[in-house]
Amino acid sequence: MANSRIILGIDIGSTKIATVVGETHTTRGLVLRGLRVVPTEAITRGTVRDLNQAAKDIDDCYSGVMYSSGLATDQVYVGITGRDLASINRSAAVEITHPEGEVEAEDVDLVISHSLPQQLPAGQQIVHSMVREFTLDGIRTNRSPVGMIGQRLGVETHVVIGSTSQIANLERALSRVDLAVRSYVFNLISAGEAVLSAEDRNAGCVLIDFGGGTTNVGVFHGGTLCFSRCIPLGGQNFDIDLKQGLGVSFEEAQRLKKSYGKAWIDPDNEELEDFIDIKFYGRREYDKIKRRRIFEIMQPRTEEILEHIIDALNDSGELARIAGGVIIVGGSSQMRQLRRYLQKYLQRPVRVGLPTGIGHLLDEYRTPAFAATLGLLLYGAKHEQTIQNGDNSFVGEVITALQEMWGKLFPTREK
């Protein structure tokens, strides 16, 4: 259809691969056309462990969604996470050389390129970089400064750095399925697209993605992500703890966690004395244990993750500057009492982030578990618009032109 564009996203999670396809439409906006989830063991915490299996799982997920939607594209936005990702804020400034002091697109490119790290440790590369803010003669602006008059142009950028081999292996798995990476998108940025309101961004807020293998903590300020940390612990750690602590299968551990697990419970609560059914490993019949056992096993892990979150937020140095609350997403954010538990210890309002801004969204996808996945569509739609406008200096937008210009940056293949 004329004036419509297909956006494809693949969220590479620790526990699953999720493929999402949507269409941007001049009248109807962005609509969902398909979503498919395939569990995978070939990728752990964002790193490919088994290339053949990863390619198969990606193919299965991608082909399924393309077939059912009847759409076709091989250009993909790839959502990534992982403990090897680190993020930093950078800044730079240049003098404007135009005789009348007019800022030109080249000045913007130059100041951005100066702000990016020139030398990275061996084995590291830039995965994602975005403009946070421009200053023109000391005056801050979150608009493109091209065409304005000034003497000195400054920029602040946020740069996500990742392991070259992690990215190369992911890219290899994707290329086996003949998929070309349009852009990599850091998980918190895509989740932020889906669940943060303009008010959250303006006030400044904390976004936490509780995934299967990781918990990502981000702070948004001035409209964009300014701090992030990946904690290499997630929902699977509860499953492993329950599996080992109780002597049950992984599946049974998951069932117990989802059915009876709570992030927090009053130690005097009578509920803890209830008996629940449990299937011990190697036994055919169900046995009974007190619910207290589940809580005793899960609680130290919840506390450990909370401590990491508090450390990350303290290290960010941003808490005093942000006025908004905490938004939680990811499959594990659905754990009961987690919202209340965080509210108690972080002393800020906490809400569960539900994805919005996409038409034809079925209720089953309107959950925090799909925030980062659906955010790929929103991110992709915005990104395509920026490319179409030929403007790479929007605040909060990935630095596309420079990624193209610098072969050593991410291989973004434009059509």
Ligand SMILES: Nc1ncnc2c1ncn2[C@@H]1O[C@H](COP(=O)(O)OP(=O)(O)OP(=O)(O)O)[C@@H](O)[C@H]1O
């Ligand atoms: N109702 C629930 N209560 C508790 N945990 C849940 C619930 N539903 C799903 N989970 C957990 O959510 C996790 C998966 O979340 P998600 O899909 O966000 O992970 P992922 O994207 O694959 O991982 P990551 O983001 O760490 O790479 C699993 O550990 C699963 O057990």
Ligand SMILES: [Mg+2]
């Ligand atoms: Mg995830």
